[in-house]
Amino acid sequence: MKLSSLLRALMHGGTGVAFAVLLPRALSLAAQWVLALSSQPAALAALANYMSRGVVAVALVHAGLAPILARRTRALSTKAGRALAGGALAMIAAVAFSITLTHELALGLGGAAGLITAFFSGCSLLAAASPSLWPLFQREGRYLQSLAVLLVFSPGASMLAALAGLPGGVATALGLASASPALLLLRPTRLRRAARYAVLIVRRAFPYSIATFSTVVVYPISLSVNLKYIGEHRVGQQVLYWSFAVAFSSASQAFAARGVSGASGSGDEATWQPRALRAWLPAGLALWAIGAVIYALFAIPIPWIPHTGAARDAMTATMLVSVAGPLITDTLCVYFSGPRSRRALPIGSVLSSACVAGGLLLAPELLVRHFGVFGPSALVGVARLAFVIDASMRRYALGAMFLLIAAYAAALALGQSVSF
Numbered sequence: 001m002k003l004s005s006l007l008r009a010l011m012h013g014g015t016g017v018a019f020a021v022l023l024p025r026a027l028s029l030a031a032q033w034v035l036a037l038s039s040q041p042a043a044l045a046a047l048a049n050y051m052s053r054g055v056v057a058v059a060l061v062h063a064g065l066a067p068i069l070a071r072r073t074r075a076l077s078t079k080a081g082r083a084l085a086g087g088a089l090a091m092i093a094a095v096a097f098s099i100t101l102t103h104e105l106a107l108g109l110g111g112a113a114g115l116i117t118a119f120f121s122g123c124s125l126l127a128a129a130s131p132s133l134w135p136l137f138q139r140e141g142r143y144l145q146s147l148a149v150l151l152v153f154s155p156g157a158s159m160l161a162a163l164a165g166l167p168g169g170v171a172t173a174l175g176l177a178s179a180s181p182a183l184l185l186l187r188p189t190r191l192r193r194a195a196r197y198a199v200l201i202v203r204r205a206f207p208y209s210i211a212t213f214s215t216v217v218v219y220p221i222s223l224s225v226n227l228k229y230i231g232e233h234r235v236g237q238q239v240l241y242w243s244f245a246v247a248f249s250s251a252s253q254a255f256a257a258r259g260v261s262g263a264s265g266s267g268d269e270a271t272w273q274p275r276a277l278r279a280w281l282p283a284g285l286a287l288w289a290i291g292a293v294i295y296a297l298f299a300i301p302i303p304w305i306p307h308t309g310a311a312r313d314a315m316t317a318t319m320l321v322s323v324a325g326p327l328i329t330d331t332l333c334v335y336f337s338g339p340r341s342r343r344a345l346p347i348g349s350v351l352s353s354a355c356v357a358g359g360l361l362l363a364p365e366l367l368v369r370h371f372g373v374f375g376p377s378a379l380v381g382v383a384r385l386a387f388v389i390d391a392s393m394r395r396y397a398l399g400a401m402f403l404l405i406a407a408y409a410a411a412l413a414l415g416q417s418v419s420f
Contacts, residue, residue: 017131017135018283020147024174032170035170039165050120051120054119055121058096059213061201063211064207065129066130067334068204069085069129069201070257072085086185087198089125089129089185089201097122119171119172120174126181127178129181130182133181146184153177153180157177208337211349214353215378215381221360222377226373233314241295241319248287248327249326251287251327259335269339271392273392288327294323295320297309299311315416315418316416317411317415321407322375325379328381332397337388338393345388348384369417369418369419370412370417385397
């Protein structure tokens, strides 16, 4: 690919949005490695503590911010609309900062560590909006300038802090890097209007976040059950493969945000949703194909490629389907569901996760043997597709649900499972 074509794809297409969304994750991983090599393991543990504790307060609205803002293309196309959105996000982030700081000072880390954790919490909330903001920067021709701001904080500041062995500095720089798209929206605006808009965003983001959180909550249960039955080594191999599935889901949602942002400027939801879905579909298929190739590298020995097939004993046939599950179900349920689904999805998601969690606790052998660590979370995602009930998207959701169930049935028929 020519350099000019690559730059055009980054500056105007879904590839650029996916790159910008995934870049902070990759830079965070790189900074953690540098910190681990340049300091003591305790420094890396401190960084993980800041980051993991910082995202707790934003979990119930985190996943819904980007799809809500992606639907507001016309509002974000004006300076006043962007300032209003930036002010609303800043207010929500301030609430997350205050809640986290109060908790950490009273019951948690306390002192400077509590302040760093609270700062990372506010940045995490702002970062959640970034998939819907990068398409805006593309349309305005500010993509590269905005990307440059991100790079100043990470790898710039984060790597310097990592080399100095300062986990607090690394957490601060990584938080600012991920939050930089939202920070670029900040302009003077009326506080009362921004507060009302913040309440509206939170109220509409909450159902999407519950739908996403329902798949996440099953994961630690599945992890502990799998550790008991198949041991740390094979669980570690499955978790390594699952890390790719998480990245693919994030990339898929970035492409979806680009599609929604481009299609939602004209017509009602029933008109633009199918159009946005068709714009996302090629990227979704390409991501699943990449996941299938990685599955082959994990599960099939290839003579001329060293270490391939090393995880064969840990891989089940259903994992080839499960890697496609989140990138399809998360995208359909979060970005392409309408007002009726927003009311039904939280209920359906909680019921689905409760059923799968019950299965893990009451009859774990079947799920462990055939679905592994992350299969149960994928099953929750498939089940919640039944609660996408908007007329414009119903047939797409049911079609995806049927295809995934059929693919699971075919994978189970192959009989490749994990032995105890």
